[in-house]
Amino acid sequence: xxxxxxxxxxxxxVRNLSVMRGEYxxxxxxxxxxxxxxxxxxIGPNGAGKSTLIKxxxxxxxxxxGEISLFNxxxxxxxxxxQEIGYIPQKFSxxxxxxxxxxxxxxxxxxxxxWWYSSKxxxxxxxxxxxxxxxxxxxxxKIGTLSGGELKRVLLAYCLVVPRRLLVLDEALAGVDxxxxxxxxxxxxxxxxxxxxTILEVSHDLDLVSKYCDxxxxxxxxxxxxxxxxxxxxxxxxxxxxxxxxxxTCHHHEPSQLPESF
Amino acid sequence: xxxxxxxxVLLGILGGILGSFLILRRLSLFGDTVGHSAxxxxxxxxxxxxxxxxxxxxxTVAFGLGVIYLIDRTxxxxxxxxxVSLSGSIALGTIGFSYLKGYRGNLLSILFGxxxxxxxTDLILLLLLLAVTLVWxxxxxxxxxxxxxxxxxxxxxxxxxxxxxxxFIVLLAITIALTIRAVGILLVNGFLVIPAASARLICQQFxxxxxxxxxxxxxxGVMGMIVSGAIDLPSGPSIVLVQxxxxxxxxxxxxxx
Numbered sequence: 013x014x015x016x017x018x019x020x021x022x023x024x025x026v027r028n029l030s031v032m033r034g035e036y037x038x039x040x041x042x043x044x045x046x047x048x049x050x051x052x053x054x055i056g057p058n059g060a061g062k063s064t065l066i067k068x069x070x071x072x073x074x075x076x077x078g079e080i081s082l083f084n085x086x087x088x089x090x091x092x093x094x095q096e097i098g099y100i101p102q103k104f105s106x107x108x109x110x111x112x113x114x115x116x117x118x119x120x121x122x123x124x125x126x127w128w129y130s131s132k133x134x135x136x137x138x139x140x141x142x143x144x145x146x147x148x149x150x151x152x153x154k155i156g157t158l159s160g161g162e163l164k165r166v167l168l169a170y171c172l173v174v175p176r177r178l179l180v181l182d183e184a185l186a187g188v189d190x191x192x193x194x195x196x197x198x199x200x201x202x203x204x205x206x207x208x209x210t211i212l213e214v215s216h217d218l219d220l221v222s223k224y225c226d227x228x229x230x231x232x233x234x235x236x237x238x239x240x241x242x243x244x245x246x247x248x249x250x251x252x253x254x255x256x257x258x259x260x261t262c263h264h265h266e267p268s269q270l271p272e273s274f
Numbered sequence: 275x276x277x278x279x280x281x282x283v284l285l286g287i288l289g290g291i292l293g294s295f296l297i298l299r300r301l302s303l304f305g306d307t308v309g310h311s312a313x314x315x316x317x318x319x320x321x322x323x324x325x326x327x328x329x330x331x332x333x334t335v336a337f338g339l340g341v342i343y344l345i346d347r348t349x350x351x352x353x354x355x356x357x358v359s360l361s362g363s364i365a366l367g368t369i370g371f372s373y374l375k376g377y378r379g380n381l382l383s384i385l386f387g388x389x390x391x392x393x394x395t396d397l398i399l400l401l402l403l404l405a406v407t408l409v410w411x412x413x414x415x416x417x418x419x420x421x422x423x424x425x426x427x428x429x430x431x432x433x434x435x436x437x438x439x440x441x442f443i444v445l446l447a448i449t450i451a452l453t454i455r456a457v458g459i460l461l462v463n464g465f466l467v468i469p470a471a472s473a474r475l476i477c478q479q480f481x482x483x484x485x486x487x488x489x490x491x492x493x494x495g496v497m498g499m500i501v502s503g504a505i506d507l508p509s510g511p512s513i514v515l516v517q518x519x520x521x522x523x524x525x526x527x528x529x530x531x
Contacts, residue, residue: 070430073356094432101426109474110298110423120420120427127416154478170427180430 021084023048023178023210024069029078031061038064040233041078048177049208051200053221053228057254060232062214063102063182069212070099087234092176098171102182102214104163109154114166115151121173141169144199155263168196171182172203181204181213185244194215197224218245221222263265275503281392282495282513284400285456285465288346288449290491291407293466294484295442297474302467303356304341308450309462311337311363315451317370327395331451338447339364339440341517387458389499389509400452407445411484411531419480419481422467455487457510467513468517469494 022045031039038061046052054062067073067078071091082090082097098121118138126134131218142148145165147211158166163186179200183227185193197220203209216219221228221241228244230237230253237244237253296302315333319326345352351353383391411418421435428435436469446466453462469490477483498513 067426068424072429091432094430099427099430101424104424106423107298107300111474111477112419112423112477112480115421117423120416120423122416152478189456254358254507 014077020047021215022046022081023083024212025079025081026065027033027063027079027081029068029080031064031073032165033064033073034078036075038233039068039231039272042231042235043047043078044235044238046178046210046212046227048210049204050226051204051213051224053213053215053225054231055215055218055228055253056223056231056236058068062231065180065231066180066212066214070097074076087136093177095174096177098173098176098179100167100184102186104167106155107184110154110156113151114147114153114154114155114158115139117141117155117166117170118173121170123174123241126174137173138169141173142166144172145169146195161192162187164188165196167201176209179209179211181211181215183214185215185217191222200224218250275390275499277392277394277397278389278509279499280500281397281456282387282493282509283402283492284397285449285453286406286469286491286493286495286513287488288400288491289406289453289465290469290487290489291411291484292445292446292449293468293470294437294473294489294525295422296446296466296488297470298446299492300316301362302463303353304338304365304446305466307341307356307360307363308334308338308447309454309459310360312451312454312459313365313367314363314370314382317367317374320374325450327399327455330454331448333445334447334451338443338450340441341442363390383458384454384510385458387454387456387461387510389456389513392456396452396455399448402429403445403448410445415473415481418442457514461510461514464514464517465491468514468521470516472521474529475524490517491494492518509516 022044024243029039040061042065052162053097054065056062064073068075069082079086084094085093114232115138118141119134121141122134125226126137134178139148142151147162147169148163150162150166155163155166164187168184185196188196200211200213201224202252204211222245225241227239228241229235229248230236230244230249232253237249293305295408296305296513313333314331315337316424317330318324318333320331329430338357341355344359345355348355348443417433417438420434421438436438450462450466453465457465473483473486477486481521493515494513499509500515501507501516502512504510
């Protein structure tokens with residue numbers, strides 16, 4: 013199943029992509045590549061087409077024009093790699109009484125065969141994933157009782173329960189408290205460093221973007237800028253993107269200097 | 275009588291299982307809409323002199339798929355599309371009835387059904403339907419849970435969401451067609467919604483939720499038939515009343531605990 017890609021072969025290639033939302037051109041002629049083991053952030057103001065772009069990459073929205081290649085495959089061929097993609101959506105709404113526990117939700121991340129594993133084997137995998145997001149105590153809690161931040165961490169555990177090669181996050185840190193935010197970001201960093209996961213995230217947190225990401229894509233329907241955080245998150249660029257003065261806190265230390273708990 | 279009890283149990287199990295997904299997918303009104311549309315199916319069967327059971331099954335399946343197609347293809351909310359379809363089908367069904375000469379006496383049996391009139395063919399169909407439903411669940415339960423919870427996560431995982439949804443609608447429409455013969459158009463949705471709603475209040479996990487809904491559906495089938503026989507009440511409404519009392523008991527129990 014695993015198709016070995018060379019280190020320099022992109023995991024995701026987007027070429028001249030345009031996507032409509034109704035009558036509105038939400039993404040206009042965007043092109044970029046994601047290399048394996050990199051962490052890329054998409055930034056831009058509200059309504060810039062960031063979520064539309066990642067939904068199109070994931071096959072949730074049809075492109076009007078352009079091409080998307082995942083794991084060096086296009087169209088239906090790329091569908092066979094679906095199990096290797098993790099996704100945390102921006103909105104995750106469900107009825108509070110939905111009869112599902114945290115461990116059941118994480119278990120849904122397993123593939124169908126693994127889902128029918130003997131319960132011990134399955135429990136171990138789920139426990140390990142929950143341990144990584146510090147939610148083992150909530151394993152038997154109903155998902156409707158979780159806070160927004162806890163739910164995001166459960167969704168991350170859902171992605172962690174099997175090895176992935178690409179993790180796509182749409183404002184995954186919205187609703188997560190300050191400590192959780194740092195832990196979440198550090199965990200993503202570990203996945204990238206130790207397991208060579210490629211991470212693509214939509215984010216409004218320029219501090220974390222400047223601290224943890226290797227590359228930044230700035231867009232407002234069109235691609236405005238792409239490059240290293242140090243070259244893209246400049247006051248001039250941010251003024252151009254957001255239309256007002258925004259500046260991330262500078263992080264001079266290396267990303268590998270993580271909190272002790274990690 | 276034995277056929278009726280067995281029929282009630284099978285319908286209860288099917289209603290409990292499929293109703294669980296129905297309420298979690300926020301399609302509770304769907305059962306009502308397809309159930310009421312069956313009036314049009316019965317009229318068509320009578321006008322065209324076709325076998326009632328098979329025509330009803332074919333009609334409810336086609337109507338159910340049509341409604342879901344409309345929900346998928348319009349930007350309207352599902353409740354709006356369901357209300358439009360419900361009104362349209364009742365209007366057509368009522369007009370159709372006016373063209374039927376000497377047939378109107380059957381209107382009551384369509385509205386309220388007769389579980390005692392369940393035939394061996396109906397039982398065989400119910401058993402087959404239950405077998406298909408259980409196989410469908412065993413093969414695809416994790417996929418069904420995921421697409422019920424969040425269809426985007428399911429799509430990203432490569433689950434054929436549309437195919438699963440349409441197959442679910444086919445199973446549901448056939449169940450509705452067979453339930454109508456037992457409890458009628460007006461009460462069909464009770465079989466689907468009430469046991470699942472009760473189970474949802476007391477269960478934390480998904481598989482126990484499905485099992486509880488199916489168990490409550492089956493138990494209310496037996497209890498309803500006993501009540502119906504003991505105090506000479508119509509059987510279909512008796513089953514639904516037992517389901518209702520079960521639901522109220524669960525609500526009270528939940529409030530106390």
